[in-house]
Amino acid sequence: MNQLAWRLTTDFNKEKHLFTDTLTLDYFVETYVCSCGYTKFILKYSKQEIDYMCKRCENMRFYNANFAWSNFAYFIEQELDTEFEYEYKVEYTDNVVSSFYGIGIPTKIDFISQKVIYDMKAVYTVTLTQEGELNRDYILQPPKKDKTQVEENLLYHINNLNPFDIPKHPKKKITFDIAAFFLKNRELKEFAFYYWRYIPKMDQKELFVNDALIHLANHPKEKSIKKALYHNYTRQMDQYGKYNAIAIEVFCKTMNDTNIIVKLLNLESMFLIDSGLNTQEFYQLIIFLKKYYIEKQLFKLFSSQEFENKPFLFRDILREFITMQESIEHLFKKVACKAVALHDEFVRCGVEERYKYMxxxxxxxxxxxxxxxxxxxxxxxxxxxxxxxxxxxxxxxxxxxxxxxxxxxxxxxxxxxxxxxxxxxxxxxxxxxxxxxxxxxxxxxxxxxxxxxxxxxxxxxxxxxxxxxxxx
Ligand SMILES: [Zn+2]
CATH class of the missing domain: 3.40.630 (Aminopeptidase)
Structure with a gap:
């Protein structure tokens, strides 16, 4: 398995042998594993020096496995000219999946079966922790294709053995991004959550899409709202491949009229509202508007052509509201419940605030x-x-x-x-x-x-x- 010839010195008492527990022997064993395949065990006293040459091929050059194990970085540095036969390995231990690129080095001897046991010492390691942290450690930077291979091996392991129990998609492979997303949000039990722009914070160990939707919609009892909610969800996923729930959450929390909520959920523009939106900010705007306008008027505002054609206008309204909220709260004069009118009135409040001093x-x-x-x-x-x-x-x-x-x-x-x-x-x-x-x-x-x-x-x-x- 390894083209290099190795010398490994082991303390006989520390290895398992036929006389373990019955006999203490003050010996060391020098094991010579030659690249020709011939292996020789020599018993020696601790300080004894041995000159060894392979009987079969007359090789005298044996790399010191003990030194390689104790100071691998230094060993590699000294042996830069040596062409090691690098190998790959993937392992799952202590809730970490590690993918290695390294060389096999003799680590101990099973004296009963007279076998040399190798272990891999990595020069390049990529690990993914169960917390979703991806780490890359190296002693030596391997060629790019090998690095890529190390990562692919890790992903292969995660996709096929799925040690972290990440929700799976029938067609889509788990990438590092996907893995990190689900490992950082352990409660999410369905792959579809990966496409949610925002996931409500819920104190649940296991969260499924249905529960999250119902929670977002403020636990509606009305069948018509639930129906519109699911319909809206599947429509967004089908059309856009993602789910924006911010406006839905805010409307369901602030509106009382069931018909209005259903109509809002069925609005096409409901998908556009969300770009660059923050739930708390949008919530405050709606609460403010509700002081001046009835729900029917707000529905008219959000379903208007003006609104659908100029989603940026809504962003401007919201930005103006958030930056000048305090002045708007006490300087606002009721205008028509229309996007442009509201926008101009919010701007006016801001201007008045700015020039109040004079x-x-x-x-x-x-x-x-x-x-x-x-x-x-x-x-x-x-x-x-x-x-x-x-x-x-x-x-x-x-x-x-x-x-x-x-x-x-x-x-x-x-x-x-x-x-x-x-x-x-x-x-x-x-x-x-x-x-x-x-x-x-x-x-x-x-x-x-x-x-x-x-x-x-x-x-x-x-x-x-x-x-x-x-x-x-
Ligand atoms: Zn040999």
């Missing part, structure tokens, strides 16, 4: 700065007198003008707002006697008529100032 502040201007506040045809030009005014005007233009409060406050810039019949049309930022920007609602560009008014206004209000400044 609501109580007033803005002051120099005389020449408010000189341009004139009436021009149907337009009336004004500057905000308070932070609150600036914020409200920014809201009516739907732009980020409110962010200029600090700049206006320290006289770096001024925003002139153009009203027509008390309705804010557009705003212009002026600093150092120049127009920096001008825009209407949602930052639209100015209309022709507005541009003309602006030009005229600028001529009247600033060219004079400019000339005065130039003259000075």
């Amino acid at each position: 609501f109580t502040k007033t803005l002051s201007y120099k005389a020449k700065e408010i000189k341009p506040c004139i009436t021009l045809g149907r337009y009336k030009v004004s500057v905000p007198q308070t932070g609150m005014e600036l914020f409200k005007w920014a809201e009516s233009l739907h732009n980020c003008m409110a962010g200029y409060f600090d700049a206006i406050d320290c006289n770096e810039t001024i925003i002139y707002c153009f009203f027509k019949e008390d309705d804010l049309q557009f705003a212009v930022e002026v600093s150092d006697g120049y127009i920096r920007q001008a825009s209407g609602k949602y930052n639209r560009e100015l209309l022709k008529e507005e541009e003309k008014v602006l030009e005229k206004w600028f001529q009247i209000s600033f060219k004079k100032i400019q000339r005065q400044a130039d003259a000075a």
Whole structure:
């Protein structure tokens, strides 16, 4: 089995022999296992040196098995040029499956049968513990194909002998990922759980899909809910090959109307809701929405085309809600129960929160700065007198003008707002006697008529100032 010739020294008293228990012999046995197949046992005293040569092939080179066992790394290092015959072995002991790549070395002698017993010393070992930890240990890095083989051997063992009792799939082989998943979740007794995006925490030693589904759905008594639940589950598994249960769990926990729950479970969009969702966050959003809307309205929201077409919109709503939850909780003003409306209202609450600090502040201007506040045809030009005014005007233009409060406050810039019949049309930022920007609602560009008014206004209000400044 091994092409190397080995020398093994054993303490005769420590091995099993014919006189064990009846006789103590102060001998050592030197065993010479030659690569030609010839084996010789020589009895010797402890300090005695022996020169041995194989009778059959005259070989004199015997590797020291005792040294190899006691300091294998050093032995391998010294014998790097030797071509060992590497072998593979897989073993299951102490709840660990180990796959080895190594060499066989004589370890002891059975004197009764006069047999040399070999054991493998590994240079490369891959182990999988029953806790699902995969470890790779090595003394020597073997070639890649051998490493791969070691892992394949381990997986073969796990698939065929299944020592850890991992749930099996009729077609799919157990991979390291699958093994780790089930070993870290020992209670899961069905392979299908591998495809669940999220598994409810339940204090059960053994968990089956049916029980988990019922638990997720908050233990419904109604047959119609159970039916919809299973239907939803098989549909998800068939269509997507995975199961997203977050929305289902939250709806079953928060909704009271059986019909609404059944209808929600039957929604196609129920599969889309889950991407990037966290149960707790979604739960809080639904609880919040329930304070303002009835379940029918919420069903309409989640079944709307708007929702189905733009799943990202829902993600935005949720993100906005989670990041600004506190402000939304006390600044929210009921809007239509529609995705876009809710989204905009949540954003507005966030903005209001951000600019709240300036609501109580007033803005002051120099005389020449408010000189341009004139009436021009149907337009009336004004500057905000308070932070609150600036914020409200920014809201009516739907732009980020409110962010200029600090700049206006320290006289770096001024925003002139153009009203027509008390309705804010557009705003212009002026600093150092120049127009920096001008825009209407949602930052639209100015209309022709507005541009003309602006030009005229600028001529009247600033060219004079400019000339005065130039003259000075
Ligand atoms: Zn020989």
